[in-house]
Amino acid sequence: MAEFETGMTTGATRQRPISPHLQIYRPILTMVMSIVHRITGAALYFGMLLLAWWLIAAAAGPNAYANVEWFMGSLIGQLILFGYTWALLHHMLGGIRHLIWDTIHGFEPAEREMLTLATLIGSISLTLILWVVGYLVMGGPR
Amino acid sequence: MSETQPMRTPMRQVRGLGAARSGTVHFWYQRVTSVAGVPLTIALLLIITALLGRSHAAVVQILGSPIIAIVVLLFIINTAYHMWIGMQEIILDYVHEARWKFLALMANTFFVFGVSLASIYAVLKLSFGV
Numbered sequence: 031m032a033e034f035e036t037g038m039t040t041g042a043t044r045q046r047p048i049s050p051h052l053q054i055y056r057p058i059l060t061m062v063m064s065i066v067h068r069i070t071g072a073a074l075y076f077g078m079l080l081l082a083w084w085l086i087a088a089a090a091g092p093n094a095y096a097n098v099e100w101f102m103g104s105l106i107g108q109l110i111l112f113g114y115t116w117a118l119l120h121h122m123l124g125g126i127r128h129l130i131w132d133t134i135h136g137f138e139p140a141e142r143e144m145l146t147l148a149t150l151i152g153s154i155s156l157t158l159i160l161w162v163v164g165y166l167v168m169g170g171p172r
Numbered sequence: 173m174s175e176t177q178p179m180r181t182p183m184r185q186v187r188g189l190g191a192a193r194s195g196t197v198h199f200w201y202q203r204v205t206s207v208a209g210v211p212l213t214i215a216l217l218l219i220i221t222a223l224l225g226r227s228h229a230a231v232v233q234i235l236g237s238p239i240i241a242i243v244v245l246l247f248i249i250n251t252a253y254h255m256w257i258g259m260q261e262i263i264l265d266y267v268h269e270a271r272w273k274f275l276a277l278m279a280n281t282f283f284v285f286g287v288s289l290a291s292i293y294a295v296l297k298l299s300f301g302v
Contacts, residue, residue, distance in 0.1 A: 046179070072262060075255045078287050085244075085294035088235055092228040115217075122213050125206045132203065160221060168224035 063146045067124040070117040077114050115160060120153035198257050205254035212247040219243065236298040244295050252288035256280060 055061065084102075087094040101107045127145050130136050136145050219240060223231050234240055259280045267273045 068262065071255075071258050075259055075283075078251065078255065078291070081248075082287050082291040082294070085235070085291050085298070088228070088231050089294040089297040095228040095231065118213060118217070122210060126210060129203065129206060160217065164221050164224050168221060 060142055060146045063124065063149065067121060067128075070121040070124070073113075073117050074121055077117065080110070080114065112157070112161065116153055116157040119156045119160075120149065123149040123152050123156075198260070201253060202257045202261075205250050205257075208246075208250045209254060212243065212250055215243050216247045232298055235295065236301075238299070241295050241299045245292060248288050248291045248295070252284050256284040259284075 052061075084098050087098040102111055127136075127149050130145065131142075136142055219234075223234060226234070235244065260277060263273065263276045263280060267276050
């Protein structure tokens with residue numbers, strides 16, 4: 031019991047080391063992309079509602095599907111879809127970067143900057159390519 | 173110094189069990205689902221692009237065909253687990269007050285089950301009709 035009480039005073043009340051938080055660091059590319067990875071992840075979480083709506087409408091029938099097509103074809107719908115496409119591709123490429131880092135490769139200063147920049151440039155270009163293909167080849171949503 | 177003032181909490185000392193060897197399970201499955209997620213995401217984007225502008229009847233037929241339906245189902249199930257872990261991580265990072273934390277964790281589970289089961293049901297209905 032005495033030992034337990036000692037543990038109470040030493041273990042629980044002792045000042046534990048804390049790490050400084052984000053605000054005190056100068057923003058750098060890897061840090062900003064880390065935050066963007068989380069934000070895109072959270073956005074995609076709610077974006078699954080759109081996928082569900084689309085699939086349910088397709089299963090429900092032509093009228094429900096026409097509603098989805100109308101919304102996706104509207105200006106707001108197009109903006110959401112464009113952002114969704116970029117968020118998905120950026121989160122995917124960011125994920126690949128993290129998988130590379132998981133293997134303990136690409137941590138040299140130049141390498142990690144290159145990898146991080148590549149995910150950003152890659153996600154923007156792939157989004158543009160996909161939308162150009164979507165409109166030119168497939169005629170876009172109607 | 174550190175010998176007399178251990179970092180261990182009283183509860184840990186009382187239990188004396190050591191690690192449960194299960195602390196990394198979410199870390200691991202976040203990696204597993206992200207590896208699977210790369211080809212599945214590319215496949216889903218290609219499927220959606222290919223369906224742009226097609227009539228409802230065509231979309232139903234294509235989404236209900238076996239290979240496409242299986243890929244979409246794999247995407248939904250894989251993403252469900254991935255997003256559940258991810259949102260739990262975000263909640264644990266930012267929501268510290270016990271009541272809101274547990275409400276948010278429950279809401280996360282309800283949301284993921286609701287959205288993914290609804291999507292799965294829709295794909296199955298497109299596949300098996302009625």
